Amino acid sequence: MSKIVRFLEYRRGVPFVHFTRSEMNSLLSLYSRHVMRGEWRDYAIDQSDGMARFAVFRSSFERPLFVISKQVKGQAKGSGAxxxxxxxxxVSSGREKVAQGTSLLDVLPVFDQPLRLLRGSS
Structure with missing residues (x-):
């Protein structure tokens, strides 16, 4: 039996997700503040599989310290796709999710929190 498929739905496939100009300004501003402190030294931007990623590195030879990703959560009702x-x-560090939200401004404050010194029982 054949299946009828609308061309519009067929062509859509995986949505193209990217960081907007204002999001990139926020990300690069955050990156530059941490570079001035000597904490971060490199970054990478990736876009694939309906997701955009901004990764920061302490060194080019290491795994990323943090990855800030943007992906489609759903479609709100209304006109204009x-x-x-x-x-x-x-925001994730390794396999651990550090922060999650519906706006970049919701997750970036996690980087403004002061670092805590953990004392061992020595």
Whole structure:
């Protein structure tokens, strides 16, 4: 039995997700502050599989310290496909999720929190 598929739905496939200009300004501003402190030295931007990623590194030879990712969470109801897309932003370090939100401004404050000194029982 044949299946009827609308061309619009067929062509859509995986959505193209990218960081907007204001998001890139926020990310690069965060990156430059940490570079001035000597904490970060390199970054990488990746876009694939319906996800955009901004990774920061302490050294070019190491794994990323943090990865800030943006992916499609769903579609809000209304007209205009690009205007009503709901995104999910995630900050992860290794396999651990550090922060999650629907806006980049919701997850970036995790980098402004002061570092805590953990004391061992020595």
């Amino acid at each position: 690009s205007q009503n897309t709901v995104f999910q932003f995630t």
